[in-house]
Amino acid sequence: MESSTVLVTQNKVNMTFLKVKQNAMSLGLIAFLISSFSLSANAADIAAGKAKAEALCNACHGPNGNSQSPDIPALAGMPPLSISNTLYYYREGNRKNPIMTPIAAGLSNAEMKDVAAYYASQAREVTHTTKPENVEVGAKLAQQYNCTQCHGPNLLGLQHIPRVAGQNHDYLLTQLKGFKAMTRADMDGNMSSAVSAIKLEDLVLIGDYVAGLKSQ
Amino acid sequence: MIRKLIPLIALVVVQGALAQTPDAPPPWKQGISEEQTKSTLHPFAPVLTGVDAKDLPISSLKVPAGFKVEVWMEGVTNARSMIQSPQGTVYVSNRNGKNVYAIVEKDGKRVMKTVAKGLDTPNGIAMIDGTLYIAERGRIVKLENIESLLDNPPEPVQVVDGLDPTNGPGHFWKYMVAGPDKKLYFNIGSPQNITLPNYIQAAILRVDPKTGVIERIATGVRNSVGMAFHPVTKKLWFTEHARDWISDDLPNDELNVLNKVGENFGYPFCHQGDLPDPIYGKFGSCSEFTKPVLKLGAHVAPLGLRFYTGKMFPAEYKNNIFVARHGSWNRTSKQGYDVMRIVLDANGKVVKYEPFLTGFLTNDKGDPPMWGRPVDVQVIADGSMLVSDDHNGIIYRISYAK
Numbered sequence: 001m002e003s004s005t006v007l008v009t010q011n012k013v014n015m016t017f018l019k020v021k022q023n024a025m026s027l028g029l030i031a032f033l034i035s036s037f038s039l040s041a042n043a044a045d046i047a048a049g050k051a052k053a054e055a056l057c058n059a060c061h062g063p064n065g066n067s068q069s070p071d072i073p074a075l076a077g078m079p080p081l082s083i084s085n086t087l088y089y090y091r092e093g094n095r096k097n098p099i100m101t102p103i104a105a106g107l108s109n110a111e112m113k114d115v116a117a118y119y120a121s122q123a124r125e126v127t128h129t130t131k132p133e134n135v136e137v138g139a140k141l142a143q144q145y146n147c148t149q150c151h152g153p154n155l156l157g158l159q160h161i162p163r164v165a166g167q168n169h170d171y172l173l174t175q176l177k178g179f180k181a182m183t184r185a186d187m188d189g190n191m192s193s194a195v196s197a198i199k200l201e202d203l204v205l206i207g208d209y210v211a212g213l214k215s216q
Numbered sequence: 217m218i219r220k221l222i223p224l225i226a227l228v229v230v231q232g233a234l235a236q237t238p239d240a241p242p243p244w245k246q247g248i249s250e251e252q253t254k255s256t257l258h259p260f261a262p263v264l265t266g267v268d269a270k271d272l273p274i275s276s277l278k279v280p281a282g283f284k285v286e287v288w289m290e291g292v293t294n295a296r297s298m299i300q301s302p303q304g305t306v307y308v309s310n311r312n313g314k315n316v317y318a319i320v321e322k323d324g325k326r327v328m329k330t331v332a333k334g335l336d337t338p339n340g341i342a343m344i345d346g347t348l349y350i351a352e353r354g355r356i357v358k359l360e361n362i363e364s365l366l367d368n369p370p371e372p373v374q375v376v377d378g379l380d381p382t383n384g385p386g387h388f389w390k391y392m393v394a395g396p397d398k399k400l401y402f403n404i405g406s407p408q409n410i411t412l413p414n415y416i417q418a419a420i421l422r423v424d425p426k427t428g429v430i431e432r433i434a435t436g437v438r439n440s441v442g443m444a445f446h447p448v449t450k451k452l453w454f455t456e457h458a459r460d461w462i463s464d465d466l467p468n469d470e471l472n473v474l475n476k477v478g479e480n481f482g483y484p485f486c487h488q489g490d491l492p493d494p495i496y497g498k499f500g501s502c503s504e505f506t507k508p509v510l511k512l513g514a515h516v517a518p519l520g521l522r523f524y525t526g527k528m529f530p531a532e533y534k535n536n537i538f539v540a541r542h543g544s545w546n547r548t549s550k551q552g553y554d555v556m557r558i559v560l561d562a563n564g565k566v567v568k569y570e571p572f573l574t575g576f577l578t579n580d581k582g583d584p585p586m587w588g589r590p591v592d593v594q595v596i597a598d599g600s601m602l603v604s605d606d607h608n609g610i611i612y613r614i615s616y617a618k
Contacts, residue, residue: 081263088264088293092314093334109265109293150258159584160261182384187261187312189385 044080045110049118052111056103064122070170077124077215082162083116084109095185126166130212138209145198145206150190155213160187165213173207247410247495248461259545260584262312266293266609272587277575279614282530285573288602288613289319289326295604295611297341297391297520298594303363306596307331307348308604308611311339311389316350318366319611331362331369339441340392340402349425351390351402354380356423376428379404379416387439387457391520396450399424403454405439410459410484410495418483420454420474436480436505437472442520442592447535449564451475455518455539456508458487460546467491468511469518471539471558471566479506510566516552517542520592520604528599529616535560538572538601540590550585553577555593555603573603573614 053065057075061067065075075083089095090104091112107115130138142148142155150161157163164172178184179195180203186192195203248255269287277285294313300306306319316332332338332350340351348362350372356379357372359365379402380388387405395401399422406418413419420434420443433452442455452474458467467487484493485500489507492498512518521539536559543552553576559568576588589607596602600615 081261084263084265085261088313094312094314109291112265149256153256161258188259189388190259193385 044113044117046117049114065119070168073171075119076122079157080116080120081160084112087112126214128169128211169211176203262607289611293609297592309341337389339389342392342394344394351392353388391441393443403440433477436483438483464547465514470508471510515544515547526595526599538593542589550580553586
């Protein structure tokens with residue numbers, strides 16, 4: 001299962017979730033914590049991942065994965081499976097990018113897991129500020145368009161589903177537009193169809209709202 | 217007849233218009249009712265980089281007395297469908313991955329080779345007369361004389377295409393099996409959770425690889441991702457995934473038998489043989505359609521199935537069906553994640569349906585609830601049975617010893 005490694009970020013997700021007024025889910029979350037602890041054989045090597053990331057990734061993705069470029073995604077605080085599955089997609093060709101494709105080509109499965117575990121353990125430092133008029137309506141749209149259903153109530157992601165809260169704004173909006181144009185690869189068409197229902201001005205609004213979300 | 221059709225025609229027109237509105241939900245949420253809209257149920261993804269067996273609670277897997285389950289091969293990332301050639305090679309497909317692998321025994325060790333890569337959803341594999349056929353998202357390709365070319369496989373050659381004309385989201389992955397007639401049998405799934413399919417969707421088709429002629433042989437099958445021919449009757453048995461977002465317990469996924477070419481199994485009008493659909497049910501009667509031979513459980517995601525024809529298991533297992541249940545996501549209390557055994561009587565009626573391989577499900581309320589997910593079963597030459605797990609990229613082997 002994905003969380004054979006127990007991660008700080010996953011725990012943060014769960015702690016945040018427990019504050020949310022959804023009693024039925026709390027029990028499930030507690031059970032999940034218990035199950036993830038019992039299965040936490042340390043599969044990934046965070047130290048090796050750190051070394052690899054510093055040598056190969058941080059030049060673009062920023063110190064400890066807090067990318068300083070608005071169009072290059074931050075990786076800090078990402079659920080690890082979302083990173084390792086994405087690297088797999090780049091290496092195998094499900095997803096194509098002129099910069100990431102050759103980089104991923106040189107990574108083994110184990111290295112992908114190590115890098116993912118490292119970035120998941122890092123704290124995200126959100127720099128974007130949502131326009132005040134977009135905060136309330138953005139939260140409503142994120143619920144209405146099913147973002148929170150998969151990405152979690154605070155959009156921190158889980159399992160293979162990436163954290164989008166506080167992601168770099170330009171990168172985030174480019175992905176959303178790419179899903180809408182059906183040019184951006186996704187798993188089983190889930191994101192393309194999620195976004196197809198959203199008109200462009202709402203996408204821009206959502207992008208501004210989500211990019212400014214800070215974690216608890 | 218026409219009067220009954222008018223509302224249906226109107227529905228088609230309205231549905232076409234509705235599909236354009238901004239309120240259309242993503243496919244996994246399509247057909248959802250008001251009370252369910254706040255649900256946080258979501259599909260799972262496999263660990264594409266694989267999980268090492270040493271990091272998994274393999275010893276918690278359970279099989280009946282006398283049987284043993286062990287890891288047969290790991291590192292088979294996104295292991296999906298399996299077949300074995302007469303020469304003993306085990307071929308393994310991918311769904312989210314893009315490869316097809318061949319596992320051979322060499323000097324007492326198992327070695328994995330990549331015989332095809334860069335394919336689009338190459339989930340279905342079958343072999344006829346030394347040619348390996350692969351069913352991708354939109355086409356079927358072939359690798360001829362593959363056994364003598366495992367280290368230098370040929371480029372795949374197209375057999376037939378046009379199998380995913382919309383290239384959109386939906387049930388576009390395919391299972392494939394070679395028939396006793398040397399034709400290839402495969403599914404084209406429904407494009408949405410619950411909708412009127414087009415002519416080739418929500419169906420089982422077959423193609424003659426020599427001529428490329430395609431026939432539609434079963435309709436009203438929402439999505440079948442597991443098929444096998446009965447060793448004696450030569451009839452096609454297949455599993456079917458029923459729709460989501462009615463309730464936790466309805467409808468059941470199905471085990472069906474094709475008795476006649478052209479049979480209609482009910483989707484989207486009728487589910488599990490006796491449940492009219494909330495939207496489409498008024499346009500047909502369940503009595504018009506073929507019922508399943510067995511209800512497999514709600515949202516259990518049955519995938520590959522095989523008839524046991526080996527010589528290793530005890531006699532009472534002869535011609536039993538083993539079916540892999542991938543396990544649910546669309547249920548608040550998860551179930552499945554196992555291999556079930558189905559016993560038939562002399563008339564092909566189901567007399568027993570019981571667990572055979574369990575232990576992957578650790579917490580039915582968990583997210584995720586499981587650590588592994590069976591996809592396909594394959595009886596191999598020595599009579600043991602392989603089980604693929606796409607979640608971890610591991611293949612297990614179940615054997616029997618007195």
